[in-house]
Amino acid sequence: MKEILCALICGAMFGFGLALGGMTDPQNIFDFLDIMGQWNPNLALVMGGAIAITLPMYQYIMPKLGKPILTVQFHWPNRTDVDRSLVVGAVLFGLGWGLSGLCPGPALGSIAYADSHLLVFVIAMLLGIVIADRSLTKA
Amino acid sequence: MLQSLLGGLMIGLASSLLMLMNGRIAGIAGITSNALPPKMTPWAIAFVLGLPLGVFLYHQITGAPVSFPEMPLPLLIVAGLLVGIGTRMGSGCTSGHGVCGLSRLSPRSLAATMIFMGIAMLTVFAKGVIA
Numbered sequence: 001m002k003e004i005l006c007a008l009i010c011g012a013m014f015g016f017g018l019a020l021g022g023m024t025d026p027q028n029i030f031d032f033l034d035i036m037g038q039w040n041p042n043l044a045l046v047m048g049g050a051i052a053i054t055l056p057m058y059q060y061i062m063p064k065l066g067k068p069i070l071t072v073q074f075h076w077p078n079r080t081d082v083d084r085s086l087v088v089g090a091v092l093f094g095l096g097w098g099l100s101g102l103c104p105g106p107a108l109g110s111i112a113y114a115d116s117h118l119l120v121f122v123i124a125m126l127l128g129i130v131i132a133d134r135s136l137t138k139a
Numbered sequence: 140m141l142q143s144l145l146g147g148l149m150i151g152l153a154s155s156l157l158m159l160m161n162g163r164i165a166g167i168a169g170i171t172s173n174a175l176p177p178k179m180t181p182w183a184i185a186f187v188l189g190l191p192l193g194v195f196l197y198h199q200i201t202g203a204p205v206s207f208p209e210m211p212l213p214l215l216i217v218a219g220l221l222v223g224i225g226t227r228m229g230s231g232c233t234s235g236h237g238v239c240g241l242s243r244l245s246p247r248s249l250a251a252t253m254i255f256m257g258i259a260m261l262t263v264f265a266k267g268v269i270a
Contacts, residue, residue: 003161004182007182014149014165016196017152021149047147048144049145051241068159096225097259098266100215102208104222104226107222113207120219125222128221130176
């Protein structure tokens with residue numbers, strides 16, 4: 001129960017941070033990605049700020065703890081290889097992100113606005129996730 | 140500028156807390172996959188529901204205007220499918236690779252982040268040329 005409540009609080013903090021950082025406005029994303037135009041570096045600050053907290057926590061604090069506070073173990077990803085699936089997936093995601101200015105976190109967070117266009121995007125994204133997961137587990 | 144940095148720090152705090160308390164990576168695409176059928180993991184569902192709650196609270200507290208995607212629907216559907224399929228095939232998105240993966244100093248995440256950012260920049264550039 002505590003684990004679920006904690007996840008809800010983390011999700012809400014994450015969503016608040018996304019909105020505060022301007023990530024939920026697709027125009028901000030376009031301005032950041034438009035390096036040949038009037039480049040707006042603000043989103044690099046969002047990413048940099050996030051890493052400035054997460055990196056020292058991951059590198060120095062978590063290894064000292066040995067296990068998380070509410071559950072039995074840290075679930076660190078263990079793959080290190082750059083395979084075809086990673087590259088193709090990143091290319092497809094980059095295309096979709098560049099077209100829409102939306103990545104998964106801000107898209108899901110923006111459900112709060114109940115905008116019909118955004119909901120169409122989110123439904124398509126969720127469908128894409130399910131399709132990919134089904135074909136990846138088959139392969 | 141300051142607002143972007145503060146937003147980033149808050150995202151970092153949320154990502155750190157999720158690992159510290161629950162032992163989980165704050166990768167939104169991965170968590171969303173866990174929240175959907177067939178898995179439907181309760182903590183993942185709670186996290187995903189927290190995202191719009193946080194966005195809602197931000198606008199309630201600050202009164203900042205809301206902005207919507209202004210695009211033709213077919214384009215939004217194609218982009219949504221690409222983002223969904225791409226993030227799962229590539230095992231991560233802006234948060235999973237871009238924040239958590241880089242914080243783990245993962246070469247896989249560095250490669251993925253450079254590729255999706257590069258392609259997204261090229262896509263925006265190409266859109267500008269066409270328009």
